[in-house]
Amino acid sequence: MSLNDRLRGVFVDALQLDDSVDVENLKYRDIEAWDSVGHMALVASIEDEFDVQFETEQVIDMSSFKVAVDMLRGLGAGE
Amino acid sequence: MTLLHAQARLRDAATGELLGGAELASRVSEVAKALADLPPGVLFLRTGLDLPSVLRYLGALEAGRAVALLDAAQDRDVLDDLVERFRPAAVLGIEEEPPAGYSAEWVREDAEGVAPHPDLAVLLPTSGSTGNPKFVRLSRSALLANADAIAEVLGITADEVAPTSLPLHYSYGMSVLNSHLRVGATVLIEGSGVVARPFWDAVTQYGATSLAGVPYHYEMLRRLRFDPAKYPTLRTLTQAGGKLRTELVTEFNDKMRAVGGQMFVMYGQTEAAPRMATVPSDRLADKIGSAGPALPGGQFSIRDEDGNELAGAGVVGEVVYRGPNVMMGYAESEAELALGDETGGALITGDLGYLDEDGFLYITGRLKRIGKVFGNRVSLDDLEQIVKGFGAAAAVPAGDKVVVWLDGADKDTCKQAAKLLSETLHMHVTGFDVRQADGFPQLASGKIDYRSLEARV
Numbered sequence: 001m002s003l004n005d006r007l008r009g010v011f012v013d014a015l016q017l018d019d020s021v022d023v024e025n026l027k028y029r030d031i032e033a034w035d036s037v038g039h040m041a042l043v044a045s046i047e048d049e050f051d052v053q054f055e056t057e058q059v060i061d062m063s064s065f066k067v068a069v070d071m072l073r074g075l076g077a078g079e
Numbered sequence: 080m081t082l083l084h085a086q087a088r089l090r091d092a093a094t095g096e097l098l099g100g101a102e103l104a105s106r107v108s109e110v111a112k113a114l115a116d117l118p119p120g121v122l123f124l125r126t127g128l129d130l131p132s133v134l135r136y137l138g139a140l141e142a143g144r145a146v147a148l149l150d151a152a153q154d155r156d157v158l159d160d161l162v163e164r165f166r167p168a169a170v171l172g173i174e175e176e177p178p179a180g181y182s183a184e185w186v187r188e189d190a191e192g193v194a195p196h197p198d199l200a201v202l203l204p205t206s207g208s209t210g211n212p213k214f215v216r217l218s219r220s221a222l223l224a225n226a227d228a229i230a231e232v233l234g235i236t237a238d239e240v241a242p243t244s245l246p247l248h249y250s251y252g253m254s255v256l257n258s259h260l261r262v263g264a265t266v267l268i269e270g271s272g273v274v275a276r277p278f279w280d281a282v283t284q285y286g287a288t289s290l291a292g293v294p295y296h297y298e299m300l301r302r303l304r305f306d307p308a309k310y311p312t313l314r315t316l317t318q319a320g321g322k323l324r325t326e327l328v329t330e331f332n333d334k335m336r337a338v339g340g341q342m343f344v345m346y347g348q349t350e351a352a353p354r355m356a357t358v359p360s361d362r363l364a365d366k367i368g369s370a371g372p373a374l375p376g377g378q379f380s381i382r383d384e385d386g387n388e389l390a391g392a393g394v395v396g397e398v399v400y401r402g403p404n405v406m407m408g409y410a411e412s413e414a415e416l417a418l419g420d421e422t423g424g425a426l427i428t429g430d431l432g433y434l435d436e437d438g439f440l441y442i443t444g445r446l447k448r449i450g451k452v453f454g455n456r457v458s459l460d461d462l463e464q465i466v467k468g469f470g471a472a473a474a475v476p477a478g479d480k481v482v483v484w485l486d487g488a489d490k491d492t493c494k495q496a497a498k499l500l501s502e503t504l505h506m507h508v509t510g511f512d513v514r515q516a517d518g519f520p521q522l523a524s525g526k527i528d529y530r531s532l533e534a535r536v
Contacts, residue, residue, distance in 0.1 A: 016498050016508050028275060032152055036272040037453055037507035040299050056303045060276045 003072060006049060011065060014038070014045035027064040050077040082140055082223065083107065086237050086263030091130040092281040093268075098130075110138025117144070120168035120192035121202065121416055123161070125151040126247040127172070128270030133256065135171050136247065140219075144168075145195035145416065147202035147214055148248035152505060157212065165214075166192055166413045195416040199407065202416075203250055203349050205456070215250075215349045216407040218420070225352040225404035226257040228374040232357045233289075233317065233343055237263035240312070242287045244273055244296065250353035251319050251454070255291045274299055279310075286312040293320030293454030294479045297327050305331075307338045314340035319347055319354070320454030321479060322442060325367050332363050346370030346440065349456075350426050352404040355379075356440050369439040370432070377402030379440050381433060392436040397446050398428045448529075450476035452510035457481065465503050466496040466513070473519050473527050477512065477536040484516035484532065 008023045015033040017023060028034055034042070043059050046052070046068065052075050054062070062068050088099035098106060114122065122139050124146050126132040132151075139146035147165070149158070151172060159178055162170065170177075170185040177185045200222050202214035229235070241259045243266065245252030259266050269281045273296055281287070290313060292300070297318060307313055316335055318328075323344065332342045341360035347353035356379070358371035373379045381389045381396040389396045401424050408421035429449065432442040448459040459474040462483055466472045471486040485496055493513040501508035520528040 016494075016501070029271065032505065033501075033507070035507060036274045036299065037295060037509060039274045040302060041507070041509045043302075056305075059303055060274060060279060063276065 003077070004069060007046070007065070007069060007072065010045050010049045011042065014042040024065050028062075046072070050075075052077050082226065082257060083137060083260050084237075084263035087260040088265040089130065089133060090240070090265055090267045090285050092242075092277070092285065093129065093270075096130070097265075099265075106134055107137045107141050110134050111142035114138055114142040114144050114169075117168040118187055118190045118192055119194045120187065120413070121165055121195050122146045123149055123158075123165075123167040123170040125149050125153070125158075125170065125172035127151045128243045128246065128268060130268055132172060132247060133266070133268060136256075137260075140200060143197075145199040145202060147204070148253065149204065150246065150248050150505065154505070161212065164412050165410075165416065168192060193413045193417050196407070196419055198419065199416065201253070202410065203248065203253070205349060205409070213409045213411045216410050216416075216418070217352050218407050221352045221404045221406065222257060223261070224376060224402070225254060225354055225374075226261040228376055228404065229254060229258040229354050229357075230262045231375055232359070233258070233315070235259060235262050235264055239264040239288045239315075240267055240286055241265070241289050241291070242267040242269050242278065242282060244278075244291050245293070249454075250347070250349040251291065251293065254347075254353055255317075274303070282310055282313060288312050289315035289317065291317045291319075293318070294323045294327075295453045297323055297331060298479070301327060301330065305334070307334055307340055314338070316340070316342040317345060318343070319345040321451040324478070328363065328367060344369075344371065346442065348426070348428060350406045350428075351400060351402070352406065354404070355400045355402070355426075355428075358439070362439075366435075366437075366439050369435070369441050371440065372438045373400065373440070374402065374404070377404070379434060379438070393433050395431060395433045395443055398430045398432045398440065398442070400426045400428060445476070448474075450474065450481040451479060452481055452504070452506045453479055455504075455506060457504060457506075462500060462511075465500055469496045469499075471519070472496075473516070473529065473532055475529055475533045475536060477533075480510050480512055482512045482514060482532075482536050484514050484519065486516050486518060488513075488515050490515065 011023050015038050090097050122144050124135050126148050168187055180188055198218040199216055200219035201217045204212045241255050247253055256266055267285050267287055269278050271277045335342045343360055344358045346356040356371040356373055358366055378401045380399045382399055383396050405422050405424045405426045410416050429447040430442050431444040431446055450457050450459050462474040463472040469492050470488055472483055474481055474483045497508050497511040497513040500511040520531045522528045
């Protein structure tokens with residue numbers, strides 16, 4: 001499975017997204033589920049799925065699905 | 080007596096604009112003037128964390144118009160129900176299609192309406208209510224008395240800069256705004272929250288001096304490895320909205336003390352506008368787990384089930400608070416907006432606790448079936464009602480979350496039930512831990528044995 005697909009699955013699970021949500025273009029606070037509480041749940045789920053640990057700066061910079069993809073690539077995760 | 084001190088300032092992080100002095104006063108007056116012409120009745124204000132919301136709130140107060148603060152993310156059907164029951168003169172901060180009886184600008188077409196009681200200033204929805212949300216009626220004098228008492232115990236001066244880390248329609252968020260504007264300090268309006276880059280950029284750029292959070296914020300700050308050394312101006316932390324784990328109180332208190340800062344643990348309810356107690360920062364370490372002594376002008380007492388006051392340190396009973404900041408009462412309909420004070424300054428909190436020999440309050444539990452989800456009060460019976468379509472349910476508090484047991488449910492049903500709770504109450508789904516159950520433990524009376532369920536959490 002590609003990194004994008006795996007990450008999409010994590011987003012859908014952690015934020016309990018419906019099929020109608022355009023996950024790949026999602027940004028922080030676009031939807032009610034991705035609020036500050038959702039963000040921390042999401043970060044924890046991504047860390048579990050990809051076996052990585054984000055730095056503080058990365059957690060607060062993870063403002064969209066795309067940014068999360070780039071961060072994971074940067075960490076060499078999921079490839 | 081007004082809320083807005085002549086020196087008070089608003090900094091809008093979105094634009095960098097700093098509003099103060101005569102300019103701020105004239106912007107507020109402009110809003111107030113426009114509101115004065117509206118028909119009689121309460122104003123509904125849908126608030127976000129943005130400058131227009133804050134100006135509308137201040138304008139309503141200046142105009143002497145009672146204003147109800149509502150979450151802009153609230154469901155439309157909840158708003159429609161409130162509009163029907165309270166017939167507001169206008170709904171501010173909304174751009175959707177208005178209901179029948181309202182103009183395109185959301186002004187009520189019927190010029191006749193119940194005039195709210197002249198003392199009434201702010202209405203806040205009781206959190207977590209599901210069926211029929213009601214409002215807490217706060218008088219102008221209660222609001223100001225609480226703002227003054229908070230400023231005094233926290234030592235807020237005109238040099239402080241407080242970021243908006245909490246929603247305005249949440250009583251704690253409102254009180255951060257009130258207590259700072261009252262003493263001529265600056266409120267930094269920033270809406271993205273403590274997990275986002277723009278918030279911390281604004282903290283640094285505009286020199287925020289304090290941060291207010293409920294327990295889940297402190298869980299997040301711990302996860303973010305919050306380091307006050309990185310924010311040299313930020314030297315005060317305040318915490319309310321439920322009991323924070325004592326390990327975290329100690330951890331953050333130590334962190335702040337290490338950089339010459341301070342931490343305050345506080346206790347309140349929306350019904351008290353909202354603050355009732357604050358632990359002095361220099362007593363936090365030796366009074367760990369306490370909610371603190373009553374605010375200046377306030378007083379705690381402990382009573383038994385029959386309402387008799389219990390004297391003596393360490394005696395557990397229901398906590399009663401008396402003070403100038405206690406609400407006038409509740410309102411469930413338009414007619415009740417005209418009511419005067421019904422509480423006489425006494426608030427029966429529904430919390431169980433005791434006072435120690437120094438008058439410090441310790442909360443030990445709840446008398447009513449109430450839980451907290453991320454700092455918001457929810458009725459546990461309401462939660463059970465919401466999910467009854469999935470089967471018999473039993474809900475118990477679990478720190479900053481609730482655990483709901485569903486009889487005979489499978490894993491997927493539990494997930495759906497959690498989602499329904501989240502959508503109905505507009506709180507994040509992780510606040511609802513729905514678990515499979517095979518029947519519930521029962522008391523001799525045949526009722527659910529909630530205590531033994533709580534022990535299983």
